[in-house]
Amino acid sequence: MGQKMELACIIDDDKIYVNLVRKIIEIKKLSENLLIFKNGLEALDYFKIILTNMTEEKLPDIIFLDLNMPVMDGWEFLGEFIKIKNQFDKKITLYVVSSSIDPRDLERAKSFNLVTDYLIKPIELKKFEKIFDRVASVA
Amino acid sequence: MLNDLQLNNILEDFDIAYWKINLLTKEITWSDHFEALVGTPPAEESLFEHFINNVLHKDYRYDYRVAFENLTLGSENLNQEIRLKLKNDKFRWFECRNLKRKDSNNIETAVLLFVNIHQSKRDQYTIEENFFYYRETAEMTTTGGWYIDITTKSIYWDDVTKKILDCPKDFNPDYDKRLQFYASEHQEQANSIFEKCENYGIPFKTELKMVTLYGREFWVQATGKPVYNEEQQIIGIRGVLQNIDENKSNELNLQNSLDIIAAQNSRLFNFAHVVSHNLRSHSSNLSLVVQLLNEAKNSQDKIDLIENVEDISVNLDAAISRLNDMVSHQNLLKKERTLVSFKQSLDIVISSVSSLINRESAKIISEFKALKEISYIPEYLESILLNLITNAIRYKQPGRVPVIFIQTYSVNDQNFMEISDNGIGIDLDQYGDKMFGMYKTFHSNPDAKGIGLFITKNQVETMGGSISVTSTVNIGTTFKIKF
Structure with a gap:
């Protein structure tokens, strides 16, 4: 395993899932810190605050974005995030993570340039490690 | 009076066959042309009996025999349409009538002419047959014909059109009120297509909603074409209208059913998607727990993870009961x-x-x-x-x-x-x-x-x-x- 990632981000309303991913990250020592938002709007607000304060060190290296969430779902978040993303200097890798196996969702996710891949839940531990490893070595 | 030879020549020239009958002796002579048509008769049989039995179509035997006897008894007229078997064994239509005597001389001789009327007879049958088929087709498909005379501003409807529009047979459509037979929302369209046809000769074929005399609305397919006079001016519009209400309402019902099925299909798709998503999110959490359990180093870690299993179970239960709710709502449909x-x-x-x-x-x-x-x-x-x-x-x-x-x-x-x-x-x-x-x-x-x-x-x-x-x-x- 290579170097450890600074900051990972999960946007998901499923508390159990978030808890389990947090455990995986702790056990496997995949990231120093973890940001958790329970819907798209909370995450978007956070990124907007960072933009106004110019504190880029608080930007995550990687985002795991769920699709079905209340208030602002993953699609709407993508639509908003795309508008502000270019104002960050830092490269942010974004994965869509959903339990939906609907091919229409898959197609739609892949149509966004900023989406690196579409991951279907459950993600295997080894896959998690691989993704973190790759992103950390690039960063 | 023409003599026999002259008469013969004229009759032959006009392709007319004839008999000459001696009223006193009842002796019959066939003209050459007649013999050429039906063939040479056998010598041993009487000419008349041979004609009745072998040349004349059997349907006319009785009537012809009676008419012929009347003629020989001095009757003025014999006029029948009959069918004769020709040399080639084919039956043809002939008109058979006697030559009127202009004077009282020579009354001992009668002349019977046989004129070939096959073509005109066949034309007449064809017309009758076509008319029959036209009537039947019009009745069966409820297709009515109509004509608008632009010069006199009058309208002609045939019986089927009147029937389609619930009008009595003696109904005379009023030119100025012609639009009243179209549904209010289609009057403008009807007026426009008629005007275009009248002014520019543009034919039309369109589906319209009409209204009968009693106010019943129904769908027709209306077809119309301009009618020109010799100076190539449009003098009228002729066309047919067909009652397609049954087809149209079937079509609309079908479209309606299709829409309902499409909507239900999309709801089902959505439902299946939701079911899959909801059940999968819990099963994937469960799978994560199992993976973590395998990695767990001590029993405290394992106990913590078991708590997650309890939570997952509660959530899964809730998801299933929500899906049940939805299904039971759908069942009320019955x-x-x-x-x-x-x-x-x-x-x-x-x-x-x-x-x-x-x-x-x-x-x-x-x-x-x-x-x-x-x-x-x-x-x-x-x-x-x-x-x-x-x-x-x-x-x-x-x-x-x-x-x-x-x-x-x-x-x-x-x-x-x-x-x-x-x-x-x-x-x-x-x-x-x-x-x-x-x-x-x-x-x-x-x-x-x-x-x-x-x-x-x-x-x-x-x-x-x-x-x-x-x-x-x-x-x-x-x-x-x-x-």
Whole structure:
């Protein structure tokens, strides 16, 4: 395993899932810190605050974005995030993570340039490690 | 008087065959041409008997024999249309009549002419046959013919057209009132196609809704073409109109069924998607727990993970019971419509959520005077009212007493219900298209399950209606149901 990632981000309303991913990250020592938002709007607000304060060190290296969430779902978040993303200097890798196996969702996710891949839940531990490893070595 | 030779030449020249009959001796002589047509008779038989038995078609034997005897007895006239078998064994039509005697001389001789009328006879049959087929086709396909005489501003309808339009056979259509036979929404279209045909000679073939004399509306296919005179001026419009009401209403019903099936199919797809998504999210959590259990180093870690399994089990249970709810709502579909009173339905709903209403001191005002009842499935109406009322209270404006105004009315035989609230409202530009989707919640309200409006829309549409929404943030929301 290579170097450890600074900051990972999960946007998901499923508390159990978030808890389990947090455990995986702790056990496997995949990231120093973890940001958790329970819907798209909370995450978007956070990124907007960072933009106004110019504190880029608080930007995550990687985002795991769920699709079905209340208030602002993953699609709407993508639509908003795309508008502000270019104002960050830092490269942010974004994965869509959903339990939906609907091919229409898959197609739609892949149509966004900023989406690196579409991951279907459950993600295997080894896959998690691989993704973190790759992103950390690039960063 | 022409002598025999002269007569013979003329008769031969005009391709006419004849008999000469000696009225005294009853002796018959065939002209050469007649013999050429039917063949040489055998010498041993009487010419007349041979003709009757072998040349004349059997259908005419009796009548001909009688007429011939009358002629020989001095009758003035013999005139029959008969069929003769020619040398080539084919029957042909002939007109057989006697040559009128101009004077009383020579009365001992009669002349019978045989004129070939086969072609005209066949033409006549063809015309009769065609006319028969035309009539039958017109009757069977209920296709009527019509003609508009532009020069005299008059209209001619055939019997089938009159029948199609419920008009008596002696009905005379009035040119100035011709548009009254078209449905009001199609009069402009009808007028325009007739004018185009009259002024520019543009033919038409179109589907229109017409109205009979008694006001019954039905669909026709109307076809029309201009009629020109020798100077190439348009003097009239001729065409047919066919009653296609059955086809058209079948077509519309089919389209309607298709729409319903497509809508149901899309709902089923959505439902399957939701089911898959919901069950998968729990099973994937379970799978994560198992993976972590394998990695767990000590028993405390394992105990922590087992707690997660309990949570997953509770969530899975809740998801399944929500899906059950949805399925049981769909099953109500089998119930039948009855006349439902809005007031009674509302009372049932209010009493079932009285604790929520009392807790929030919500005010519910109803106005059912314009439309008191409706033919509907009672459980659906109650479910619709319940969902919209609890929604209105759930999304009230903080600090404001929730007021819900429910009104029913009808416009042009179309029934409506409006349910308005003074709640927090919703930004329709942002969420409008998702309002009625499954599992869409727009507020971080922990009570929100996201299936209420989906079910409401489903029920309204299943009953053949539609639901729409208008809303202003911080002012309130109005749902309008078209039954």
